Amino acid sequence: MEKFTKLISTAVPLPIENIDTDQIIPARFLKATDKKGFGDNVFRDWRFKKDGTLDADFPINKPQYAGAKILVAGDNFGCGSSREHAAWAIVGYGFKVVISSFFADIFKGNALNNGLLPIQVTPEYLKELLAGIEANPELPITIDLENQVVETAFAKAEFEIDPYKKVCMINGYDDIDFLLSKKAEIEAFEKERMVF
Amino acid sequence: MGKTLFDKVWDAHVVDTVDNGPQILYIDKHLIHEVTSPQAFNELEERGIAVARPDQIVATADHNTPTQDQHLPIRDEMSRKQLQQLTENCEKHNITLYGLGHKYNGIVHVMAPELGITQPGMTMVCGDSHTSTHGAFGTIAFGIGTSQVGQVFASQSLLLNKPKSLRVSVNGTLAPHVSPKDVILYIISKIGTNAGTGYFCEYAGNVFEEMSMEGRMTVCNMSIEMGARGGMIAPDQTTFDYVEGRKFAPQGDAFAKAVSYWKTLPTDQDATFDKEYHFDAEDIAPMLTYGTNPGMGIKINGAIPEKGDMTFEKALEYMNFKGGAQLLDTPINYVFLGSCTNSRIEDFRIAASYVRGKHKAANVNAWLVPGSQQVAKQLEEEGLKEVFEEAGFALRQPGCSACLAMNDDKIPAGEYCVSTSNRNFEGRQGQGARTILASPLVAAATAIAGKIVDVTKEAVA
Numbered sequence: 001m002e003k004f005t006k007l008i009s010t011a012v013p014l015p016i017e018n019i020d021t022d023q024i025i026p027a028r029f030l031k032a033t034d035k036k037g038f039g040d041n042v043f044r045d046w047r048f049k050k051d052g053t054l055d056a057d058f059p060i061n062k063p064q065y066a067g068a069k070i071l072v073a074g075d076n077f078g079c080g081s082s083r084e085h086a087a088w089a090i091v092g093y094g095f096k097v098v099i100s101s102f103f104a105d106i107f108k109g110n111a112l113n114n115g116l117l118p119i120q121v122t123p124e125y126l127k128e129l130l131a132g133i134e135a136n137p138e139l140p141i142t143i144d145l146e147n148q149v150v151e152t153a154f155a156k157a158e159f160e161i162d163p164y165k166k167v168c169m170i171n172g173y174d175d176i177d178f179l180l181s182k183k184a185e186i187e188a189f190e191k192e193r194m195v196f
Numbered sequence: 197m198g199k200t201l202f203d204k205v206w207d208a209h210v211v212d213t214v215d216n217g218p219q220i221l222y223i224d225k226h227l228i229h230e231v232t233s234p235q236a237f238n239e240l241e242e243r244g245i246a247v248a249r250p251d252q253i254v255a256t257a258d259h260n261t262p263t264q265d266q267h268l269p270i271r272d273e274m275s276r277k278q279l280q281q282l283t284e285n286c287e288k289h290n291i292t293l294y295g296l297g298h299k300y301n302g303i304v305h306v307m308a309p310e311l312g313i314t315q316p317g318m319t320m321v322c323g324d325s326h327t328s329t330h331g332a333f334g335t336i337a338f339g340i341g342t343s344q345v346g347q348v349f350a351s352q353s354l355l356l357n358k359p360k361s362l363r364v365s366v367n368g369t370l371a372p373h374v375s376p377k378d379v380i381l382y383i384i385s386k387i388g389t390n391a392g393t394g395y396f397c398e399y400a401g402n403v404f405e406e407m408s409m410e411g412r413m414t415v416c417n418m419s420i421e422m423g424a425r426g427g428m429i430a431p432d433q434t435t436f437d438y439v440e441g442r443k444f445a446p447q448g449d450a451f452a453k454a455v456s457y458w459k460t461l462p463t464d465q466d467a468t469f470d471k472e473y474h475f476d477a478e479d480i481a482p483m484l485t486y487g488t489n490p491g492m493g494i495k496i497n498g499a500i501p502e503k504g505d506m507t508f509e510k511a512l513e514y515m516n517f518k519g520g521a522q523l524l525d526t527p528i529n530y531v532f533l534g535s536c537t538n539s540r541i542e543d544f545r546i547a548a549s550y551v552r553g554k555h556k557a558a559n560v561n562a563w564l565v566p567g568s569q570q571v572a573k574q575l576e577e578e579g580l581k582e583v584f585e586e587a588g589f590a591l592r593q594p595g596c597s598a599c600l601a602m603n604d605d606k607i608p609a610g611e612y613c614v615s616t617s618n619r620n621f622e623g624r625q626g627q628g629a630r631t632i633l634a635s636p637l638v639a640a641a642t643a644i645a646g647k648i649v650d651v652t653k654e655a656v657a
Binding site: 018020023026027033034035045050075076079080083087102103105109113114176179182183185189190194 | 359
């Protein structure tokens with residue numbers, strides 16, 4: 001997993017609530033057996049019109065947001081299906097951070113397992129941030145994971161992250177390494193567990 | 197202080213606790229399917245790690261399988277390869293696979309309970325958010341991402357923070373046409389799609405105590421639609437009777453021993469929950485959804501709210517409905533009876549009892565998809581296949597089908613589908629498709645009338 005410490009980037013605003021993982025990556029793109037290429041189809045049915053051409057009105061497609069590594073989205077981001085393909089698609093497109101006022105559980109875990117930082121802020125801060133980006137698409141946003149701070153020229157907010165996950169993100173560790181290091185404990189537990 | 201059902205099962209599976217961090221939770225059973233497992237197998241191979249406990253894993257093919265002509269080679273190349281990959285991975289790692297055509301094949305959340313793989317007091321995971329279904333047995337069961345599938349392969353464990361506890365109680369007497377699907381759609385319409393996020397839910401009250409196991413599975417299945425990773429119901433005599441005698445259930449003395457342990461699992465009287473909701477059964481009616489998330493539900497003879505926020509307006513535009521309108525009499529060309537929510541024998545029995553002696557409306561394309569080979573077999577044995585055929589319906593072969601429309605079972609753009617599945621998200625059943633979630637009874641009545649009808653006005657079967 002890629003390490004994450006600090007990021008300064010512009011952001012794309014996506015002020016839609018309850019964005020489910022079917023919107024992030026529709027099921028018809030889940031037939032691949034590797035993790036590659038999902039970025040091409042992120043938000044497929046919102047980014048493209050019915051005739052297959054890009055929808056110039058969809059925020060991600062707007063030239064002023066090109067190259068942004070932060071996605072700022074409405075409440076309850078990532079609800080629905082557990083498909084990790086949603087996290088692969090967002091990372092594959094080039095995002096490193098998603099900011100929202102609320103994340104669905106499974107998506108949040110999937111994001112953290114792929115070096116994508118989900119940052120939960122208050123609804124007020126989210127609103128302010130969205131307005132700020134709207135007013136100035138080139139607004140730089142600083143994400144400082146070490147100090148758990150998200151900051152722009154006009155507003156600063158602290159965010160929470162599980163301390164264990166923070167260490168993983170900063171060092172690029174993942175859970176498999178950790179669980180394998182606990183093999184002896186797991187095997188000892190197995191001897192005692194109830195099996196019928 | 198007393199313990200909840202969830203506490204008891206969770207605490208019995210904690211291997212270790214990381215300082216200021218998550219806990220290591222031991223996983224008893226791991227279910228896998230073709231869509232969310234291949235990248236996890238790749239990960240293991242790249243790292244040179246073996247599957248730790250292949251005998252605690254069961255695989256099925258369900259998400260990406262055709263529901264017609266399953267004996268023929270799959271036409272779509274990517275789908276065919278994905279299924280081949282599952283077969284190869286299972287062979288290589290000695291994992292039991294109930295592949296396409298196998299007598300135990302079916303939707304993962306239908307076949308595992310049917311075979312007695314799901315048992316009270318267990319921890320179960322699967323790379324599928326509707327794994328919450330198995331909580332109907334008093335099991336901690338939840339959906340995981342593919343990285344976590346890899347972690348369970350490698351260690352038979354997961355690193356997790358213990359969720360908070362939530363209890364939803366429903367007491368009273370349900371009206372005759374109200375099914376378990378209506379109960380859960382009603383609950384979600386009241387508390388919303390993220391009320392359960394960060395929580396594990398327990399359903400309590402006489403309504404759930406009196407439900408069949410099939411009904412309890414329908415309820416627990418949709419826990420994720422209110423954000424809860426899982427939902428549980430205390431195991432009782434109904435649970436024990438369902439599990440007893442099934443293929444992988446404990447037998448003889450082992451079963452008796454298991455039951456005496458399972459009886460200790462229900463929540464203690466003095467246990468407390470972080471959050472509680474109470475509902476009266478009398479307030480619940482057959483439900484329909486009008487929008488693009490499962491929380492946007494109304495009573496069948498009710499009206500869509502007049503106004504709402506941006507999400508509401510966006511949803512109505514997508515669905516082509518007007519605020520304040522009723523859904524009754526809306527012409528419907530597609531009906532889907534299936535999915536891990538409602539494709540069990542009991543769901544088909546209800547639908548069959550309604551369609552018996554009637555005939556499908558000419559405008560309706562109805563897809564009836566049994567949840568498993570076992571359900572399909574039972575439909576034949578009970579003569580229900582014949583009932584459906586006489587009413588103008590054809591049964592398909594088991595699979596997830598039009599619930600997520602990964603295979604060819606896609607609802608055309610702009611069409612409404614009255615569906616017994618679990619999600620009415622934009623494009624869920626096909627690009628531009630408009631989903632109305634409902635119970636098997638409402639789906640059957642829609643298929644007969646060719647439009648939405650008020651089932652509460654009909655005689656009770």
